[in-house]
Amino acid sequence: MRVVFEIKHPARVFMYGSVARILEERGHETLFVHSGRPTALRLLERMRLRHVPLPPTGGSLASRALGTLANAGRLAGIAKEFRTDFMVDGVSSALVSRILGLPHLFFFDSEPSRLVYLLVAPLTRYFVHPSSYRGPRPPGKAVEVDASKELAYLHPRRFRPSDEVFEYVGDKPYALLWKNTFTASHDISHYGFTLGEVVEIVRGLRELGLRVYAGSEGG
Incomplete structure (x- = not known):
């Protein structure tokens, strides 16, 4: 098939x-x-x-x-x-x-x-x-x-956690930010944070002692 x-x-x-x-x-x-x-x-x-x-x-x-x-x-x-x-x-x-x-x-x-x-x-x-x-x-x-x-x-049959992630992020607390592209049909008329708001969020997380990682759906 x-x-x-x-x-x-x-x-x-x-x-x-x-x-x-x-x-x-x-x-x-x-x-x-x-x-x-x-x-x-x-x-x-x-x-x-x-x-x-x-x-x-x-x-x-x-x-x-x-x-x-x-x-x-x-x-x-x-x-x-x-x-x-x-x-x-x-x-x-x-x-x-x-x-x-x-x-x-x-x-x-x-x-x-x-x-x-x-x-x-x-x-x-x-x-x-x-x-x-x-x-x-x-x-x-x-x-x-x-x-x-x-x-x-x-599911445990399909996923095996790897310790290799610690080589990249370490074992200290961190935060992950993910940017949506807002191009799906259910995203029409919806909007996310502005660039200024994202900067403020990152600044606030860093003040809490967190290392910040950012990712994007589009790239």
Whole structure:
């Protein structure tokens, strides 16, 4: 079986990376398509997962809609060339799977992402959600799992903590700041901290004696 995973967020690399490894161990082939975010790209390469980039879809609702349609066309070509049997996640892959007559699975656990639900629910075949999910479910498609997506990569069978991290951060207290790109559909009209506010936060954390590490979803 040949499976295509569409990645929109770096965390999904961790989530589906473990699934891909299990499938490959059983003789199946996998391919990841992603939006080219540097963080996701580094994770895919570090985990040695086969991948193909797609152009980013933009931040506004209009540019995201046009970008999603354009990427669906590109993804259709990729899926045909890969001779895909099954597709996982992503609005574009949900549309492509319907056009190509392929089964599609979508994992959903975000009640605020109403637009994503409205787009994907009519197209996907398997709507997988955790038991904690309290949002709408498409009739006849919902599959409830008594777990969370974090277990896909933090379960003891898949995750082994490494002491190497102490070589980098030491054993002193520290703080981690993470910058969201705010380009997801559920981020429209939402904003994060300003640069000035971030500077004040960092200054305050340092005054508490914490070493501050900063990361970004986009790079």
